[in-house]
Amino acid sequence: xxxxxxxxxxxxxxxxxxxxxxxxxxxxxxxxxxxxxxxxxxxxxxxxxxxxxxxxxxxxxxxxxxxxxxxxxxxxxxxxxxxxxxxxxxxxxxxxxxxxxxxxxxxxxxxxxxxxxxxxxxxxxxxxxxxxxxxxxxxxxxxxxxxxxxxxxxxxxxxxxxxxxxxxxxxxxxxxxxxxxxxxxxxxxxxxxxxxxxxxxxxxxxxxxxxxxxxxxxxxxxxxxxxxxxxxxxxxxxxxxxxxxxxxxxxxxxxxxxxxxxxxxxxxxxxxxxxxxxxxxxxxxxxxxxxxxxxxxxxxxxxxxxxxxxxxx
Numbered sequence: 460x461x462x463x464x465x466x467x468x469x470x471x472x473x474x475x476x477x478x479x480x481x482x483x484x485x486x487x488x489x490x491x492x493x494x495x496x497x498x499x500x501x502x503x504x505x506x507x508x509x510x511x512x513x514x515x516x517x518x519x520x521x522x523x524x525x526x527x528x529x530x531x532x533x534x535x536x537x538x539x540x541x542x543x544x545x546x547x548x549x550x551x552x553x554x555x556x557x558x559x560x561x562x563x564x565x566x567x568x569x570x571x572x573x574x575x576x577x578x579x580x581x582x583x584x585x586x587x588x589x590x591x592x593x594x595x596x597x598x599x600x601x602x603x604x605x606x607x608x609x610x611x612x613x614x615x616x617x618x619x620x621x622x623x624x625x626x627x628x629x630x631x632x633x634x635x636x637x638x639x640x641x642x643x644x645x646x647x648x649x650x651x652x653x654x655x656x657x658x659x660x661x662x663x664x665x666x667x668x669x670x671x672x673x674x675x676x677x678x679x680x681x682x683x684x685x686x687x688x689x690x691x692x693x694x695x696x697x698x699x700x701x702x703x704x705x706x707x708x709x710x711x712x713x714x715x716x717x718x719x720x721x722x723x724x725x726x727x728x729x730x731x732x733x734x735x736x737x738x739x740x741x742x743x744x745x746x747x748x749x750x751x752x753x754x755x756x757x758x759x760x761x762x763x764x765x766x767x768x769x770x771x772x
Contacts, residue, residue: 460615462643462669463493464727466650466706466719468676469505473683474533477503478541481558482548487726489552495614499675499706500559500624500647501574503541504533508649508677508701510596513691525687527600534563534572537587546583552580555614557621557673559647562589564602567766571602576621576647578612586610590623591632606761609635614643617731621645627658634667635759638746642736643669650675650702652720663709667739669731670709675721679703711739 465484470476481498488496495562509515509526517523535541541560549556555578556670562575574597576592588608593601607631611618620636620643627646644662648654649743655672663670667677678700679693686692693699700722707718708729717728 460494460617460731461492461728462671462708462731463488463491463496464671464673464706464708464717465496465498466674466676466704466723466725466727467498467502468678468681468724469502471505471508471682472529472533473663474504474535474541477505478544482544484726485548485552485556488728489554491726491728493554493728495619495643495671497557497621497645497647497671497673498556498558499673500649501561502675503535504530504561506649506675506677506702507597507600509688509692510599512694513688515596515599523599523690526769529687530561530600531563531570531572534561536563536565537575537577537585542577542579542585545577545579546585549579549581551581554620555580555612557619557645557647559623559673561601562587568602572600573604574601574623575604576608576645578608578621580612580614588621588623591626594625594709605763606635606759607763609759609761611636611639612715616677619643619645621647623647624649625656627662631757634746634757635660637648637666637668637676638750638757641666641668641670643731646670646672646674648705649673650677650700650704650722652703652705655705655707659707659709660713663711664713667711667743668736669711670707672705672707672709674705675702676700676704676724678722683752689725704763705765711736
């Protein structure tokens, strides 16, 4: 199977413009023969990189409220028109898509946001996984997710799963996917080679599987001129990017098949070999002959909870 890691720069907090870039990248991946395309974390409509650079923890701050209001406005509802368009593209191109979106809550969660890995198949089926624990300052804008999306898709006979960013450091989350027969592990990142180099190699060797890391890029030109607090966001960068890539596809042997560690947009492709995957499991299989179900037990709750249970009558 041929796969693609899409290293993309969103038009920060501009959902329509970013979706157009996603569509163009998907068509490029299709033209290069990819059956699966993986995009960065929070790619649509962008990662909340302003939090760390504009005083995101200041309580009741007018700038943070203004930025959050725009974030909610530009976020994605599931289901919604952006999902409809992505389903159309997946059908047209006969591709599977894993895309990081910022999901806007509905009903009880209206006004809240989740960092979500959205998975779409060519038949139009879709699943979503909300990030279990937002990392550090991300908790100022993203709510905690649940286990509902800890599941696999089958793509051309391969078991494919996905986790967001530092979820990949969570041993139980990884094991929950390994134990379902995961063979391709998609990892979604905001953009930094330092985030992806070690963890992707480690997960590939631990799981004896392929790891696709899709990392984002964000440069000054990707930040709209009318974004509140833009000057503070871009201050003292010295021409350095806010997010610098780091996309890669790693073999079960721990070797990079392809990588891009510069702040440049790119479509990286690689061919996966089942023989290499199965051969790598000859001496270690974490949920097979190296599993010890008699010693260790893991329970995973995949229900989506509601804050209220109503009983009428």
